[in-house]
Amino acid sequence: MHTDHFEQVMRTLKRRYVARAESAKDTPWESVLFTMLTARSRDEQVEPAFRALMRAYPTPAALSRARVSDVAHIIRTIGLYRGKARNAVALAHALVERHGGKVPADLDALVELPGVGRKTASCVLVYAFDIPAIAVDTHVLRVTNRLGWVKETTPEKTERALREVLPKKHWLDLNRVMVQFGRDVCTPGTRPRCFACPVATWCGFPNKTKTSR
Ligand code: SF4
Incomplete structure (x- = not known):
């Protein structure tokens, strides 16, 4: 080449x-949660459920205290919603316990979080932190x-x-x-x-x- x-x-x-589009989801917490929820789903399909989830549980601390069944009910229109609800609560827990409720700006730390693969981690670095990643x-x-x-x-x-x-x-x-x-x-x-x-x-x-x- x-x-x-x-x-x-x-x-x-x-x-x-x-x-470099402006995005409403560019805070690190919104970015990681939204990207996780969109795995194998379309952004447009996830958007309303994501908004409802953010209204109910706006922070990692709030979501970490949620019942998985309540989260699943809110995001039930999304594909694979049961697993994603489990991951979302586990992710919030991990952020609270390991990172003081903040999303780490580091690929290795991100991929250690529940439900976060390399694509999600790289998207968070790029979109929420402006850190070069692929x-x-x-x-x-x-x-x-x-x-x-x-x-x-x-x-x-x-x-x-x-x-x-x-x-x-x-x-x-x-x-x-x-x-x-x-x-x-x-x-x-x-x-x-x-x-x-x-x-x-x-x-x-x-x-x-x-x-x-
Ligand atoms: S549309 Fe895709 S495959 Fe076709 S010429 Fe452009 S880059 Fe190549």
């Missing part, structure tokens, strides 16, 4: 998409592999490989722009919208689509 390609692609996508969700996995930046099949391997090749100055914006680009143009399935792609010139995907059908 020619290193100019990273520059060209990231510059183009940052011009087109909001690189958060590989389904969009980052798909798009960076299609672009030819890495050749991996899992989020974990993709994260490791991207750490090696992608200059650190792009880490903060990577997830945000790739999520928007992945929904908009480099869509899932067999027919991404290559014919409308602003970075096709630098993309190594062999099956580029030429039309919408």
Whole structure:
């Protein structure tokens, strides 16, 4: 991979998409809880349940005292809600007991928390703390592999490989722009919208689509 390609692609996508959006969920506590709840669920589906949960239990201390069944009832519209309710209360407990009720700004400490994997931890670092990290969700996995930046099949391997090749100055914006680009143009399935792609010139995907059908 020619290193100019990273520059060209990231510059183009940052011009087109909001690189640093304002978000209502950018406090560390909101960020970690929301990201945990969105695992295998859509953001729009999680949003109302998340808001209701925050109203009922606004802080880690409050949530740590909640009954799991009450939390499950509030978030029952979300997929896997029982497990997520258990994790949410356990997460709040762990934050209170280990970190004085605060979310740690450290990858290793974050991944030790219940229900927090590397993707969630990296998202929290990026979105809540402005600390460079590579958060590989389904969009980052798909798009960076299609672009030819890495050749991996899992989020974990993709994260490791991207750490090696992608200059650190792009880490903060990577997830945000790739999520928007992945929904908009480099869509899932067999027919991404290559014919409308602003970075096709630098993309190594062999099956580029030429039309919408
Ligand atoms: S050319 Fe196609 S596969 Fe490559 S980044 Fe653009 S939309 Fe994705």
